Amino acid sequence: MKKQLFRLKALFKPAEFSACELLVMRLLFALVVWAVIPERIDLFEQAAPVGMAKWFGLDFTFLSNPEILTMLRGVLFAALVLYCSGRLLFVALPVMLFMTVSCGTLINSQKAATHSTQIIALCVMVQCAWHLYAAFKHHRSGMPTASRRLMEGRMAVWYTQQMIATAYIVTAITKWLAKGSWIADSRFFPLQIVKSQRMDYYNSLQPQDQASGSYGIISDILAPFALWMEKTMMSYPGWAPVFLAPGFLVELLAVLLLAGRKIGGAYAVILIIFHLTIAEMMNLRFVYHIFVLGIFFSGMAFWLARGIEAIKWPPRRNQAVE
Amino acid sequence: MPENLKKSLQKIWTFPCKSPAFLLIVCLCYEGKLMMLTKTDPLPFHYLALLFIAAVLLFFDRGLTIKACVALLIANMALRDNYPFSHYPMYASFSDHTYYVFVAGKDDKPLPLEKMTKGIRTSKLKKPYNRDIDKKRKELGKRRTRHLTAEERREAGEQALAQVYRNCKPEAKASLEKLAPIKLYHVDIYMVDGRVDERPPQFIAEIDLPPK
Numbered sequence: 001m002k003k004q005l006f007r008l009k010a011l012f013k014p015a016e017f018s019a020c021e022l023l024v025m026r027l028l029f030a031l032v033v034w035a036v037i038p039e040r041i042d043l044f045e046q047a048a049p050v051g052m053a054k055w056f057g058l059d060f061t062f063l064s065n066p067e068i069l070t071m072l073r074g075v076l077f078a079a080l081v082l083y084c085s086g087r088l089l090f091v092a093l094p095v096m097l098f099m100t101v102s103c104g105t106l107i108n109s110q111k112a113a114t115h116s117t118q119i120i121a122l123c124v125m126v127q128c129a130w131h132l133y134a135a136f137k138h139h140r141s142g143m144p145t146a147s148r149r150l151m152e153g154r155m156a157v158w159y160t161q162q163m164i165a166t167a168y169i170v171t172a173i174t175k176w177l178a179k180g181s182w183i184a185d186s187r188f189f190p191l192q193i194v195k196s197q198r199m200d201y202y203n204s205l206q207p208q209d210q211a212s213g214s215y216g217i218i219s220d221i222l223a224p225f226a227l228w229m230e231k232t233m234m235s236y237p238g239w240a241p242v243f244l245a246p247g248f249l250v251e252l253l254a255v256l257l258l259a260g261r262k263i264g265g266a267y268a269v270i271l272i273i274f275h276l277t278i279a280e281m282m283n284l285r286f287v288y289h290i291f292v293l294g295i296f297f298s299g300m301a302f303w304l305a306r307g308i309e310a311i312k313w314p315p316r317r318n319q320a321v322e
Numbered sequence: 323m324p325e326n327l328k329k330s331l332q333k334i335w336t337f338p339c340k341s342p343a344f345l346l347i348v349c350l351c352y353e354g355k356l357m358m359l360t361k362t363d364p365l366p367f368h369y370l371a372l373l374f375i376a377a378v379l380l381f382f383d384r385g386l387t388i389k390a391c392v393a394l395l396i397a398n399m400a401l402r403d404n405y406p407f408s409h410y411p412m413y414a415s416f417s418d419h420t421y422y423v424f425v426a427g428k429d430d431k432p433l434p435l436e437k438m439t440k441g442i443r444t445s446k447l448k449k450p451y452n453r454d455i456d457k458k459r460k461e462l463g464k465r466r467t468r469h470l471t472a473e474e475r476r477e478a479g480e481q482a483l484a485q486v487y488r489n490c491k492p493e494a495k496a497s498l499e500k501l502a503p504i505k506l507y508h509v510d511i512y513m514v515d516g517r518v519d520e521r522p523p524q525f526i527a528e529i530d531l532p533p534k
Binding site for chain 1: 338349352353354355356387388390391394395398399403404405406407408409410411412413414415416417418419420421422424425432433434435436437441443444445446448449450453454485488489490491509511512513516518520
Protein backbone atom coordinates (compact mmCIF):
# COMPACT_ATOMS: atom_id res chain seq x y z
CA MET A 1 0.00 0.00 0.00
CA LYS A 2 2.75 2.40 1.04
CA LYS A 3 4.69 1.51 -2.10
CA GLN A 4 1.66 2.20 -4.29
CA LEU A 5 1.14 5.53 -2.55
CA PHE A 6 4.74 6.48 -3.25
CA ARG A 7 4.34 5.42 -6.88
CA LEU A 8 1.20 7.52 -7.19
CA LYS A 9 2.90 10.50 -5.53
CA ALA A 10 5.85 10.16 -7.88
CA LEU A 11 3.54 10.83 -10.83
CA PHE A 12 2.86 14.37 -9.63
CA LYS A 13 5.95 16.16 -10.88
CA PRO A 14 6.86 18.59 -13.66
CA ALA A 15 7.06 16.95 -17.09
CA GLU A 16 10.33 17.07 -18.99
CA PHE A 17 9.26 19.17 -21.94
CA SER A 18 11.80 19.87 -24.65
CA ALA A 19 12.75 23.47 -25.53
CA CYS A 20 10.82 23.14 -28.78
CA GLU A 21 7.69 21.97 -26.96
CA LEU A 22 7.92 24.93 -24.62
CA LEU A 23 8.25 27.24 -27.62
CA VAL A 24 5.13 25.75 -29.22
CA MET A 25 3.21 26.14 -25.92
CA ARG A 26 4.31 29.77 -25.59
CA LEU A 27 3.32 30.50 -29.19
CA LEU A 28 -0.14 28.97 -28.83
CA PHE A 29 -0.73 30.56 -25.43
CA ALA A 30 0.33 33.97 -26.80
CA LEU A 31 -2.33 33.61 -29.50
CA VAL A 32 -4.93 32.86 -26.83
CA VAL A 33 -3.90 35.89 -24.74
CA TRP A 34 -4.12 38.05 -27.87
CA ALA A 35 -7.63 36.70 -28.53
CA VAL A 36 -8.73 37.44 -24.96
CA ILE A 37 -8.08 41.19 -25.30
CA PRO A 38 -10.98 42.75 -27.24
CA GLU A 39 -10.32 45.21 -30.06
CA ARG A 40 -12.87 47.55 -28.59
CA ILE A 41 -14.58 47.80 -25.20
CA ASP A 42 -17.85 49.73 -25.01
CA LEU A 43 -18.17 49.88 -21.25
CA PHE A 44 -18.23 53.37 -19.82
CA GLU A 45 -18.87 52.65 -16.16
CA GLN A 46 -17.98 50.22 -13.38
CA ALA A 47 -21.48 49.58 -12.02
CA ALA A 48 -20.29 46.97 -9.50
CA PRO A 49 -16.48 47.04 -9.19
CA VAL A 50 -14.66 43.75 -8.59
CA GLY A 51 -11.05 42.79 -7.88
CA MET A 52 -8.55 45.63 -8.29
CA ALA A 53 -11.37 48.07 -9.05
CA LYS A 54 -12.99 47.24 -5.71
CA TRP A 55 -9.91 46.75 -3.53
CA PHE A 56 -7.87 49.73 -4.74
CA GLY A 57 -10.62 51.87 -6.28
CA LEU A 58 -8.97 51.73 -9.70
CA ASP A 59 -11.02 52.96 -12.65
CA PHE A 60 -10.44 50.90 -15.79
CA THR A 61 -12.97 52.74 -17.97
CA PHE A 62 -10.05 54.42 -19.77
CA LEU A 63 -9.93 51.16 -21.75
CA SER A 64 -13.17 52.15 -23.48
CA ASN A 65 -11.19 54.89 -25.24
CA PRO A 66 -10.38 53.23 -28.61
CA GLU A 67 -7.08 55.14 -29.03
CA ILE A 68 -5.75 54.10 -25.63
CA LEU A 69 -6.82 50.50 -26.16
CA THR A 70 -5.17 50.38 -29.59
CA MET A 71 -1.95 51.74 -28.11
CA LEU A 72 -2.04 49.22 -25.26
CA ARG A 73 -2.71 46.40 -27.71
CA GLY A 74 0.42 47.49 -29.55
CA VAL A 75 2.43 47.24 -26.31
CA LEU A 76 0.83 43.86 -25.64
CA PHE A 77 1.82 42.66 -29.10
CA ALA A 78 5.47 43.56 -28.40
CA ALA A 79 5.23 41.77 -25.03
CA LEU A 80 3.80 38.68 -26.70
CA VAL A 81 6.65 38.62 -29.22
CA LEU A 82 9.10 38.74 -26.30
CA TYR A 83 7.12 36.04 -24.51
CA CYS A 84 7.23 33.75 -27.56
CA SER A 85 10.99 34.27 -27.86
CA GLY A 86 11.42 33.17 -24.26
CA ARG A 87 13.59 36.21 -23.49
CA LEU A 88 12.98 38.91 -20.86
CA LEU A 89 9.91 37.10 -19.61
CA PHE A 90 10.00 39.11 -16.40
CA VAL A 91 9.29 42.16 -18.58
CA ALA A 92 6.78 40.60 -20.99
CA LEU A 93 4.60 38.80 -18.45
CA PRO A 94 3.73 41.83 -16.25
CA VAL A 95 2.50 43.62 -19.40
CA MET A 96 0.40 40.57 -20.34
CA LEU A 97 -0.91 40.39 -16.77
CA PHE A 98 -1.84 44.06 -16.71
CA MET A 99 -3.76 43.77 -19.98
CA THR A 100 -5.65 40.58 -19.13
CA VAL A 101 -6.53 41.68 -15.59
CA SER A 102 -7.51 45.26 -16.47
CA CYS A 103 -9.77 44.28 -19.39
CA GLY A 104 -11.27 41.38 -17.43
CA THR A 105 -11.88 43.55 -14.37
CA LEU A 106 -13.70 46.19 -16.42
CA ILE A 107 -15.82 43.59 -18.19
CA ASN A 108 -16.67 41.87 -14.88
CA SER A 109 -17.49 45.14 -13.09
CA GLN A 110 -20.87 45.50 -14.81
CA LYS A 111 -23.01 43.70 -12.17
CA ALA A 112 -22.59 40.67 -14.43
CA ALA A 113 -19.73 38.25 -13.80
CA THR A 114 -18.61 36.16 -16.74
CA HIS A 115 -16.30 33.22 -16.21
CA SER A 116 -14.65 32.70 -19.55
CA THR A 117 -11.32 34.54 -19.30
CA GLN A 118 -10.39 34.15 -15.62
CA ILE A 119 -8.49 30.97 -16.39
CA ILE A 120 -6.26 32.80 -18.89
CA ALA A 121 -5.61 35.72 -16.53
CA LEU A 122 -4.73 33.29 -13.73
CA CYS A 123 -2.39 31.30 -16.01
CA VAL A 124 -0.63 34.56 -16.91
CA MET A 125 -0.53 35.49 -13.22
CA VAL A 126 1.19 32.27 -12.09
CA GLN A 127 3.66 32.41 -14.98
CA CYS A 128 4.40 36.05 -14.14
CA ALA A 129 4.92 35.27 -10.45
CA TRP A 130 7.21 32.34 -11.25
CA HIS A 131 9.34 34.17 -13.82
CA LEU A 132 9.74 37.23 -11.57
CA TYR A 133 10.84 34.92 -8.74
CA ALA A 134 13.14 32.99 -11.08
CA ALA A 135 14.65 36.17 -12.51
CA PHE A 136 15.74 37.31 -9.04
CA LYS A 137 16.66 33.88 -7.70
CA HIS A 138 18.41 32.17 -10.59
CA HIS A 139 20.28 34.89 -12.44
CA ARG A 140 23.34 34.37 -10.29
CA SER A 141 23.00 30.64 -9.91
CA GLY A 142 25.87 29.87 -12.28
CA MET A 143 23.73 27.45 -14.26
CA PRO A 144 24.30 27.43 -18.08
CA THR A 145 21.80 29.81 -19.67
CA ALA A 146 20.14 27.21 -21.92
CA SER A 147 19.61 24.79 -19.01
CA ARG A 148 18.32 27.57 -16.77
CA ARG A 149 15.80 28.69 -19.40
CA LEU A 150 14.68 25.12 -19.97
CA MET A 151 14.21 24.48 -16.26
CA GLU A 152 12.34 27.78 -15.78
CA GLY A 153 10.11 27.03 -18.77
CA ARG A 154 9.21 23.60 -17.44
CA MET A 155 8.40 25.00 -14.01
CA ALA A 156 6.27 27.76 -15.58
CA VAL A 157 4.23 25.11 -17.40
CA TRP A 158 3.98 23.02 -14.22
CA TYR A 159 2.52 25.97 -12.26
CA THR A 160 0.20 26.78 -15.17
CA GLN A 161 -1.01 23.17 -15.20
CA GLN A 162 -1.66 23.37 -11.46
CA MET A 163 -3.64 26.56 -12.02
CA ILE A 164 -5.83 24.91 -14.66
CA ALA A 165 -6.49 21.87 -12.45
CA THR A 166 -7.38 24.24 -9.58
CA ALA A 167 -10.03 26.01 -11.68
CA TYR A 168 -11.90 22.72 -12.13
CA ILE A 169 -11.54 21.61 -8.51
CA VAL A 170 -12.81 24.98 -7.25
CA THR A 171 -15.86 24.67 -9.51
CA ALA A 172 -16.68 21.28 -8.02
CA ILE A 173 -16.08 22.42 -4.43
CA THR A 174 -18.40 25.41 -4.93
CA LYS A 175 -21.11 23.06 -6.19
CA TRP A 176 -20.47 20.77 -3.25
CA LEU A 177 -20.65 23.57 -0.66
CA ALA A 178 -23.44 25.68 -2.17
CA LYS A 179 -26.31 23.52 -0.95
CA GLY A 180 -24.82 20.14 -0.26
CA SER A 181 -27.23 18.38 -2.60
CA TRP A 182 -26.00 19.29 -6.06
CA ILE A 183 -26.30 15.82 -7.53
CA ALA A 184 -29.82 15.24 -6.17
CA ASP A 185 -30.96 18.74 -7.17
CA SER A 186 -29.66 18.28 -10.69
CA ARG A 187 -33.05 16.73 -11.51
CA PHE A 188 -34.06 20.39 -12.01
CA PHE A 189 -31.32 20.84 -14.61
CA PRO A 190 -33.79 20.64 -17.56
CA LEU A 191 -35.05 24.08 -16.46
CA GLN A 192 -31.55 25.45 -17.07
CA ILE A 193 -31.52 23.93 -20.55
CA VAL A 194 -34.83 25.59 -21.40
CA LYS A 195 -33.64 28.88 -19.92
CA SER A 196 -30.34 28.97 -21.81
CA GLN A 197 -32.01 27.96 -25.09
CA ARG A 198 -34.67 30.64 -24.74
CA MET A 199 -32.09 33.28 -23.86
CA ASP A 200 -30.04 32.25 -26.83
CA TYR A 201 -33.13 32.56 -29.02
CA TYR A 202 -33.74 36.13 -27.84
CA ASN A 203 -30.17 37.07 -28.81
CA SER A 204 -30.92 36.64 -32.49
CA LEU A 205 -34.58 35.49 -32.78
CA GLN A 206 -33.21 32.59 -34.77
CA PRO A 207 -34.84 29.22 -34.02
CA GLN A 208 -32.42 26.79 -32.39
CA ASP A 209 -32.60 24.29 -35.27
CA GLN A 210 -31.27 26.94 -37.64
CA ALA A 211 -28.50 28.05 -35.29
CA SER A 212 -25.12 26.83 -36.45
CA GLY A 213 -22.99 24.75 -34.08
CA SER A 214 -20.14 26.45 -32.29
CA TYR A 215 -17.33 24.08 -33.27
CA GLY A 216 -17.97 23.08 -36.89
CA ILE A 217 -17.45 19.39 -37.58
CA ILE A 218 -17.03 18.58 -33.86
CA SER A 219 -20.45 20.12 -33.22
CA ASP A 220 -21.92 17.98 -35.99
CA ILE A 221 -20.46 14.83 -34.42
CA LEU A 222 -21.53 15.66 -30.87
CA ALA A 223 -24.91 17.20 -31.73
CA PRO A 224 -26.87 13.88 -31.90
CA PHE A 225 -25.43 12.75 -28.55
CA ALA A 226 -26.15 16.13 -26.92
CA LEU A 227 -29.65 16.13 -28.41
CA TRP A 228 -30.32 12.63 -27.09
CA MET A 229 -29.12 13.64 -23.59
CA GLU A 230 -31.21 16.78 -23.71
CA LYS A 231 -34.36 14.95 -24.79
CA THR A 232 -33.88 12.24 -22.18
CA MET A 233 -33.40 14.79 -19.42
CA MET A 234 -36.40 16.83 -20.57
CA SER A 235 -38.65 13.75 -20.74
CA TYR A 236 -37.29 12.06 -17.61
CA PRO A 237 -35.76 14.68 -15.25
CA GLY A 238 -35.05 11.92 -12.74
CA TRP A 239 -32.29 10.72 -15.08
CA ALA A 240 -30.49 14.09 -15.08
CA PRO A 241 -28.31 13.23 -12.02
CA VAL A 242 -27.09 10.12 -13.86
CA PHE A 243 -25.77 12.31 -16.68
CA LEU A 244 -24.51 15.15 -14.50
CA ALA A 245 -22.86 13.31 -11.59
CA PRO A 246 -19.96 12.09 -13.78
CA GLY A 247 -19.36 15.70 -14.86
CA PHE A 248 -19.18 16.78 -11.22
CA LEU A 249 -16.73 13.97 -10.41
CA VAL A 250 -14.59 14.79 -13.45
CA GLU A 251 -14.27 18.35 -12.11
CA LEU A 252 -13.62 17.25 -8.53
CA LEU A 253 -10.88 14.80 -9.52
CA ALA A 254 -9.18 17.24 -11.90
CA VAL A 255 -6.02 16.90 -9.79
CA LEU A 256 -5.40 13.86 -12.00
CA LEU A 257 -4.52 16.32 -14.76
CA LEU A 258 -1.21 16.62 -12.93
CA ALA A 259 -0.50 12.89 -12.73
CA GLY A 260 1.98 12.69 -15.58
CA ARG A 261 1.69 13.32 -19.29
CA LYS A 262 -0.33 10.25 -20.23
CA ILE A 263 -2.95 10.38 -17.47
CA GLY A 264 -3.07 14.18 -17.70
CA GLY A 265 -3.49 14.04 -21.48
CA ALA A 266 -6.29 11.49 -21.32
CA TYR A 267 -8.00 13.48 -18.57
CA ALA A 268 -7.73 16.68 -20.62
CA VAL A 269 -9.43 14.96 -23.55
CA ILE A 270 -12.29 13.91 -21.24
CA LEU A 271 -12.65 17.50 -20.03
CA ILE A 272 -12.60 18.83 -23.60
CA ILE A 273 -15.39 16.40 -24.60
CA PHE A 274 -17.28 17.48 -21.46
CA HIS A 275 -17.02 21.16 -22.52
CA LEU A 276 -17.99 20.44 -26.12
CA THR A 277 -21.08 18.48 -25.06
CA ILE A 278 -22.18 21.32 -22.75
CA ALA A 279 -21.60 23.78 -25.60
CA GLU A 280 -23.91 21.80 -27.86
CA MET A 281 -26.59 21.37 -25.24
CA MET A 282 -26.62 24.78 -23.54
CA ASN A 283 -24.72 27.12 -25.86
CA LEU A 284 -22.15 27.77 -23.15
CA ARG A 285 -18.86 28.16 -24.95
CA PHE A 286 -15.86 27.76 -22.68
CA VAL A 287 -13.42 28.12 -25.54
CA TYR A 288 -10.52 29.37 -23.44
CA HIS A 289 -10.79 26.38 -21.10
CA ILE A 290 -10.61 24.11 -24.14
CA PHE A 291 -7.62 26.03 -25.51
CA VAL A 292 -5.57 25.81 -22.31
CA LEU A 293 -6.38 22.12 -21.89
CA GLY A 294 -5.31 21.56 -25.48
CA ILE A 295 -2.11 23.57 -25.18
CA PHE A 296 -0.80 22.45 -21.80
CA PHE A 297 -2.11 18.89 -21.48
CA SER A 298 -3.40 17.26 -24.63
CA GLY A 299 -0.02 16.45 -26.16
CA MET A 300 -0.69 18.76 -29.10
CA ALA A 301 2.50 20.70 -28.30
CA PHE A 302 4.42 17.42 -28.14
CA TRP A 303 3.37 16.31 -31.62
CA LEU A 304 3.85 19.76 -33.13
CA ALA A 305 7.31 19.92 -31.54
CA ARG A 306 8.12 16.44 -32.84
CA GLY A 307 7.22 17.69 -36.33
CA ILE A 308 9.44 20.74 -35.96
CA GLU A 309 12.29 18.71 -34.45
CA ALA A 310 12.04 16.22 -37.29
CA ILE A 311 12.75 19.07 -39.68
CA LYS A 312 15.78 20.58 -38.02
CA TRP A 313 15.33 21.80 -34.44
CA PRO A 314 18.01 20.25 -32.25
CA PRO A 315 16.40 19.05 -29.02
CA ARG A 316 17.95 20.44 -25.86
CA ARG A 317 16.50 17.81 -23.61
CA ASN A 318 19.84 16.46 -22.54
CA GLN A 319 21.40 19.80 -21.72
CA ALA A 320 19.13 20.32 -18.77
CA VAL A 321 20.53 20.20 -15.31
CA GLU A 322 17.79 18.54 -13.31
CA MET B 323 4.61 18.62 27.09
CA PRO B 324 2.82 15.30 27.65
CA GLU B 325 4.33 12.43 25.68
CA ASN B 326 1.06 11.61 23.90
CA LEU B 327 0.60 15.18 22.68
CA LYS B 328 4.20 15.28 21.52
CA LYS B 329 3.70 12.05 19.56
CA SER B 330 0.47 13.34 18.01
CA LEU B 331 2.14 16.59 16.93
CA GLN B 332 5.03 14.63 15.45
CA LYS B 333 2.56 12.50 13.52
CA ILE B 334 0.82 15.61 12.15
CA TRP B 335 4.22 17.08 11.25
CA THR B 336 5.22 14.00 9.25
CA PHE B 337 1.76 13.41 7.76
CA PRO B 338 1.94 13.77 3.97
CA CYS B 339 -0.48 16.15 2.20
CA LYS B 340 -1.61 17.88 5.41
CA SER B 341 -3.16 20.89 3.69
CA PRO B 342 -5.26 19.03 1.06
CA ALA B 343 -6.45 16.63 3.78
CA PHE B 344 -7.41 19.58 6.00
CA LEU B 345 -9.23 21.25 3.09
CA LEU B 346 -11.14 18.06 2.47
CA ILE B 347 -12.23 17.99 6.12
CA VAL B 348 -13.32 21.65 5.87
CA CYS B 349 -15.41 20.81 2.78
CA LEU B 350 -16.96 17.78 4.47
CA CYS B 351 -17.86 19.85 7.54
CA TYR B 352 -19.32 22.69 5.53
CA GLU B 353 -21.27 20.67 3.02
CA GLY B 354 -24.61 22.40 2.72
CA LYS B 355 -23.87 24.96 5.44
CA LEU B 356 -22.70 27.78 3.17
CA MET B 357 -25.98 28.41 1.40
CA MET B 358 -24.78 31.86 0.42
CA LEU B 359 -21.50 30.75 -1.11
CA THR B 360 -22.80 31.44 -4.59
CA LYS B 361 -23.91 34.96 -3.68
CA THR B 362 -21.63 37.92 -3.18
CA ASP B 363 -22.15 38.27 0.58
CA PRO B 364 -19.04 38.23 2.78
CA LEU B 365 -18.03 34.74 3.83
CA PRO B 366 -18.36 33.78 7.52
CA PHE B 367 -15.27 34.71 9.50
CA HIS B 368 -14.70 31.21 10.89
CA TYR B 369 -14.75 29.72 7.39
CA LEU B 370 -12.07 32.19 6.30
CA ALA B 371 -10.12 31.33 9.46
CA LEU B 372 -10.19 27.64 8.49
CA LEU B 373 -8.94 28.51 5.01
CA PHE B 374 -6.13 30.47 6.68
CA ILE B 375 -5.21 27.39 8.76
CA ALA B 376 -5.07 25.36 5.54
CA ALA B 377 -2.72 28.02 4.11
CA VAL B 378 -0.46 27.75 7.18
CA LEU B 379 -0.45 23.94 6.97
CA LEU B 380 0.49 24.25 3.31
CA PHE B 381 3.60 26.12 4.35
CA PHE B 382 4.75 23.11 6.41
CA ASP B 383 3.64 20.51 3.85
CA ARG B 384 7.09 19.23 2.95
CA GLY B 385 7.33 17.05 -0.12
CA LEU B 386 3.96 18.13 -1.52
CA THR B 387 4.62 18.78 -5.21
CA ILE B 388 1.26 20.40 -5.92
CA LYS B 389 1.60 23.22 -3.40
CA ALA B 390 0.63 25.87 -5.96
CA CYS B 391 -2.56 23.96 -6.66
CA VAL B 392 -3.59 24.00 -2.98
CA ALA B 393 -2.55 27.65 -2.54
CA LEU B 394 -4.58 28.72 -5.59
CA LEU B 395 -7.53 26.64 -4.40
CA ILE B 396 -7.52 28.48 -1.07
CA ALA B 397 -7.13 31.86 -2.80
CA ASN B 398 -10.01 31.24 -5.21
CA MET B 399 -12.31 29.95 -2.46
CA ALA B 400 -11.55 32.91 -0.19
CA LEU B 401 -11.47 35.75 -2.75
CA ARG B 402 -14.40 34.46 -4.84
CA ASP B 403 -15.61 36.54 -7.80
CA ASN B 404 -12.89 39.17 -7.80
CA TYR B 405 -11.20 39.09 -11.16
CA PRO B 406 -8.96 37.23 -11.95
CA PHE B 407 -9.98 35.01 -9.03
CA SER B 408 -13.26 33.16 -9.08
CA HIS B 409 -15.02 30.37 -7.24
CA TYR B 410 -17.06 29.68 -10.41
CA PRO B 411 -20.55 29.87 -8.91
CA MET B 412 -22.44 29.31 -12.17
CA TYR B 413 -24.83 26.35 -12.00
CA ALA B 414 -23.70 25.69 -8.42
CA SER B 415 -27.23 25.12 -7.21
CA PHE B 416 -30.55 24.20 -8.76
CA SER B 417 -34.13 24.64 -7.68
CA ASP B 418 -37.56 23.96 -9.15
CA HIS B 419 -37.70 27.51 -10.51
CA THR B 420 -35.70 29.66 -12.88
CA TYR B 421 -36.50 32.46 -15.27
CA TYR B 422 -35.26 34.37 -18.27
CA VAL B 423 -35.78 37.88 -19.56
CA PHE B 424 -36.04 39.47 -22.97
CA VAL B 425 -36.34 42.93 -24.44
CA ALA B 426 -39.22 44.09 -26.63
CA GLY B 427 -39.83 47.25 -28.60
CA LYS B 428 -42.75 49.70 -28.43
CA ASP B 429 -44.97 47.27 -30.39
CA ASP B 430 -44.28 44.54 -27.76
CA LYS B 431 -42.45 42.39 -30.30
CA PRO B 432 -39.23 40.78 -28.96
CA LEU B 433 -35.96 42.32 -30.15
CA PRO B 434 -32.90 40.28 -31.13
CA LEU B 435 -30.79 41.88 -28.42
CA GLU B 436 -27.33 40.71 -29.45
CA LYS B 437 -27.92 41.66 -33.08
CA MET B 438 -29.39 45.06 -32.24
CA THR B 439 -26.80 46.06 -29.66
CA LYS B 440 -23.95 44.47 -31.61
CA GLY B 441 -22.68 42.33 -28.76
CA ILE B 442 -24.81 42.54 -25.60
CA ARG B 443 -26.32 39.12 -24.97
CA THR B 444 -29.50 38.47 -22.97
CA SER B 445 -27.38 36.87 -20.25
CA LYS B 446 -25.67 40.26 -19.78
CA LEU B 447 -29.11 41.77 -19.32
CA LYS B 448 -30.26 39.11 -16.89
CA LYS B 449 -27.28 39.15 -14.53
CA PRO B 450 -27.57 42.80 -13.37
CA TYR B 451 -31.35 42.42 -13.22
CA ASN B 452 -30.96 39.27 -11.12
CA ARG B 453 -28.50 40.98 -8.80
CA ASP B 454 -30.85 43.92 -8.24
CA ILE B 455 -33.97 41.84 -7.64
CA ASP B 456 -31.99 39.75 -5.16
CA LYS B 457 -31.06 42.97 -3.37
CA LYS B 458 -34.73 43.97 -3.37
CA ARG B 459 -35.69 40.56 -2.00
CA LYS B 460 -33.34 41.07 0.94
CA GLU B 461 -34.67 44.58 1.56
CA LEU B 462 -38.23 43.31 1.66
CA GLY B 463 -37.28 40.25 3.72
CA LYS B 464 -38.76 37.81 1.22
CA ARG B 465 -37.40 34.29 1.05
CA ARG B 466 -37.10 33.90 -2.70
CA THR B 467 -37.01 36.22 -5.70
CA ARG B 468 -39.96 34.36 -7.22
CA HIS B 469 -42.12 35.88 -4.45
CA LEU B 470 -41.50 39.44 -5.71
CA THR B 471 -44.30 41.15 -7.59
CA ALA B 472 -43.82 42.79 -11.00
CA GLU B 473 -43.98 46.20 -9.34
CA GLU B 474 -41.22 45.22 -6.90
CA ARG B 475 -39.06 44.18 -9.85
CA ARG B 476 -39.74 47.31 -11.88
CA GLU B 477 -36.78 49.38 -10.65
CA ALA B 478 -34.34 46.52 -11.33
CA GLY B 479 -35.80 46.13 -14.82
CA GLU B 480 -35.43 49.83 -15.58
CA GLN B 481 -31.84 49.82 -14.38
CA ALA B 482 -30.97 46.77 -16.45
CA LEU B 483 -32.46 48.34 -19.60
CA ALA B 484 -30.67 51.63 -18.92
CA GLN B 485 -27.38 49.80 -18.44
CA VAL B 486 -27.78 48.01 -21.78
CA TYR B 487 -28.43 51.36 -23.49
CA ARG B 488 -25.47 53.08 -21.80
CA ASN B 489 -23.06 50.34 -22.89
CA CYS B 490 -24.23 50.26 -26.51
CA LYS B 491 -22.19 51.46 -29.43
CA PRO B 492 -23.49 54.79 -30.88
CA GLU B 493 -24.98 53.13 -33.98
CA ALA B 494 -26.77 50.55 -31.82
CA LYS B 495 -28.06 53.34 -29.56
CA ALA B 496 -29.60 55.02 -32.60
CA SER B 497 -31.38 51.88 -33.75
CA LEU B 498 -32.69 51.19 -30.22
CA GLU B 499 -33.98 54.75 -29.95
CA LYS B 500 -36.14 54.18 -33.04
CA LEU B 501 -37.90 51.32 -31.21
CA ALA B 502 -38.30 53.17 -27.89
CA PRO B 503 -39.78 52.80 -25.39
CA ILE B 504 -38.01 49.48 -24.91
CA LYS B 505 -39.56 47.00 -22.50
CA LEU B 506 -38.31 44.20 -20.30
CA TYR B 507 -40.28 40.97 -20.00
CA HIS B 508 -39.73 38.25 -17.41
CA VAL B 509 -40.67 34.60 -18.00
CA ASP B 510 -40.85 32.16 -15.07
CA ILE B 511 -40.12 28.49 -15.62
CA TYR B 512 -41.11 25.89 -13.04
CA MET B 513 -40.67 22.17 -12.69
CA VAL B 514 -44.09 20.77 -11.77
CA ASP B 515 -44.52 17.01 -11.35
CA GLY B 516 -41.42 16.31 -13.42
CA ARG B 517 -42.60 18.55 -16.28
CA VAL B 518 -41.27 21.92 -17.42
CA ASP B 519 -43.95 24.56 -16.97
CA GLU B 520 -43.17 27.82 -18.77
CA ARG B 521 -45.41 30.70 -17.71
CA PRO B 522 -46.52 33.56 -20.00
CA PRO B 523 -44.20 36.60 -20.27
CA GLN B 524 -44.73 39.19 -17.57
CA PHE B 525 -44.17 42.90 -18.28
CA ILE B 526 -41.69 44.35 -15.81
CA ALA B 527 -40.45 47.74 -16.95
CA GLU B 528 -40.02 50.12 -19.84
CA ILE B 529 -37.75 53.07 -20.50
CA ASP B 530 -37.81 55.82 -23.02
CA LEU B 531 -34.65 56.42 -25.00
CA PRO B 532 -32.51 58.31 -24.40
CA PRO B 533 -33.45 57.91 -20.71
CA LYS B 534 -34.75 61.11 -19.15
